[in-house]
Amino acid sequence: MGKKSESGTLFGIPYNFERPSIGRLLSSHWQSDEGMLVEKPFGIGYTLNLASWRSWVALGVAGALLYQERSGGSDDSEDIDIDDDGDDEPVEVIVED
Numbered sequence: 415m416g417k418k419s420e421s422g423t424l425f426g427i428p429y430n431f432e433r434p435s436i437g438r439l440l441s442s443h444w445q446s447d448e449g450m451l452v453e454k455p456f457g458i459g460y461t462l463n464l465a466s467w468r469s470w471v472a473l474g475v476a477g478a479l480l481y482q483e484r485s486g487g488s489d490d491s492e493d494i495d496i497d498d499d500g501d502d503e504p505v506e507v508i509v510e511d
Contacts, residue, residue, distance in 0.1 A: 428453040428460070 421430040434456040442455035443464050450468040451460040462469040 427458060429458045430454060430456055432456070 420432045421428075423429070430453065439455045442452060443461065445452050445463050446465040448463050448466070450463055450466045450472070452463045454461045462472065464470070
């Protein structure tokens with residue numbers, strides 16, 4: 415049998431399982447002549463190109479959404495329960511067949 419390929423594409427998705435190096439990691443994440451997404455330096459798929467301003471916008475939006483989710487954001491339970499009079503008593507539900 416022949417030698418297995420450590421990099422290439424499978425169904426149009428790039429993969430690379432060559433031994434990672436610092437130089438290859440840095441050069442793959444900063445490609446000023448490429449678009450927002452570039453091939454991953456190790457693994458399967460694509461990653462963000464940090465030389466593109468669009469990548470920084472995407473990171474900012476993702477960070478803002480994560481911050482909003484972790485800080486609690488707006489509490490939707492207050493908006494739904496309009497007639498809340500503070501009673502937390504159980505409610506009896508009868509289901510007839």
